[in-house]
Amino acid sequence: MKFHIAALPGDGVGQEIMTEGIKVLRAAEEIVTGFELDFEKFEVGANLYRKTGVALPDEAFKACQDSHAIYLGAIGLPEVREKTGPEVGGQVMFKLRFDLDLFAGVRPFKLYEGVESPLRNVEKIDFVVLRENIEGLFASYGGGTLVSDEVATDTVVITRKGTEKISDYAFQLALKRNGRVLDGKKVVTCVDKSNVFRSMAFFNKVFNQVADRYEGQVKRDHALIDAMTLWMVQQPQNYDVIVTENQFGDIISDLAASLVGGMGMAPSGDVGYNHGMFQPAHGSAPTIAGKGIANPFAMIISGAMMLDWLGDKHQNKSAKKAAILIEMAVSQTLKERVKTFDIGGTASTTEFADHVVAQMKKLANQVNTVS
Incomplete structure (x- = not known):
């Protein structure tokens, strides 16, 4: 089955972590097989608002509405605000949550071996x-x-x-x-x-x-x-x-x-009966944007949550296996002390994701035995 995914990189570190998240999802698609991911990217958020006065264009909202799932990087910049005071990032987040009835904010917290509490x-x-x-x-x-x-x-x-x-x-x-x-x-x-x-x-x-x-x-x-x-x-x-x-x-x-290590270790899903949006729970972290040091863990695990949700919703066992594979690979990566600076390591954003992909290839046989 082909899943159409609306990808919204957003602001700050959103662009960087989105690249790595999609890299890991592509690897899962190739290793497990049995499903396809069709990503279509849309510019939304504070930077777009600064240029156009619109944070969530109608075209992007319609694509989110019509997609199988939404994959979101990070939205908002502290200095980009509405005249009434709030950050404009809410124009994206709350319209998607309210209009798509994403009533359940699912935020899992797990302490991984290799990460200190x-x-x-x-x-x-x-x-x-x-x-x-x-x-x-x-x-x-x-x-x-x-x-x-x-x-x-x-x-x-x-x-x-x-x-x-x-x-x-x-x-x-x-x-x-x-x-x-x-x-x-x-x-x-x-x-x-x-x-x-x-x-x-x-x-x-x-x-x-x-x-x-x-x-x-x-x-x-x-x-x-x-x-x-x-x-x-x-x-x-x-x-x-x-x-x-x-x-x-x-x-x-x-x-x-x-x-469990900080906001870089906080994936999330906003889900309803018909729609699902998956994103790291952290903000756009503009002070470290472009430096290659953002932690992609939450983006990657949010992608695994997306696959698991899609697998349940569409009875696709391959997508659920791919979710398990990603989580196993991330766990092994952290166990081997490959970590970004926010959790006491030295790996770059890209190096962490590359190590996850390498672990996925090593663990492929194990996940394919899961019924």
Whole structure:
């Protein structure tokens, strides 16, 4: 099967890491076979806005809408902003998320051998932060109020439908995983501020109603957001799948990244029932753009997530095998201490990706035995 992929390199380091991400995906396509990837690149983002006044052209949005998946590099530059204040990168991110109903922000965090965590005596971390992507505080994007330059407000929006969708996705994801590091139990932890806010109490209530459907299959857990920032650092092995509101998910996913090596180690997927967008969770890092030192790990693993999602959606076992192959090769690369500077190594952006490709070729026979 041929998959049409809308590729959006974006801003800053996006161009560099996109090149390496596609290189790895092309290698997977060649080694595994059984699927094809047709990439079509489109210029979007802050640099384009600076030139044209448009961050996401209609042509690019239509291509994303019609594609099998979207592969995104990095969007936004701090100094390129709308007249009302926010960065223009939101014009790309939020239109794609909202208009394509990419309701699940999937952010996996895994500590790889060869990468040091700032936590003492922690050898294994493996959990997912699942961020509701189109409601919560972010539903106010483009709205809110500003009165006489004296009062500004934004509104949190929580709906039953949206909460049911993200909660059900969380339990379905837990069923596919191997459980938490602590004891192998499959657990979904709802994170909210239900002791204070009516909207959060409602989020928690709907979560528990969905959890009832999975009784006996997946354990439910609960944490208040302030406590979670403590517990996630103290005992990350206690968590399997964490599901939370949009803004909370945005914050704690960055905290989670710090535990496994930093933002360069944070891949992500924004997915819905019909569309999927895959990108590193880090920003455009303009201060290191063009220096060849950006970490392509998150871009590469986001590509593997894309293949896995496509494999599930289109019943293509080859795409899923290719995703496994990429993850195995990245793991072996890091195990051999081939690392970029942000995680204590000396490899360039290209050298890291080239080593991953070399490992993929070595591991090809192993992945082809996967049923």
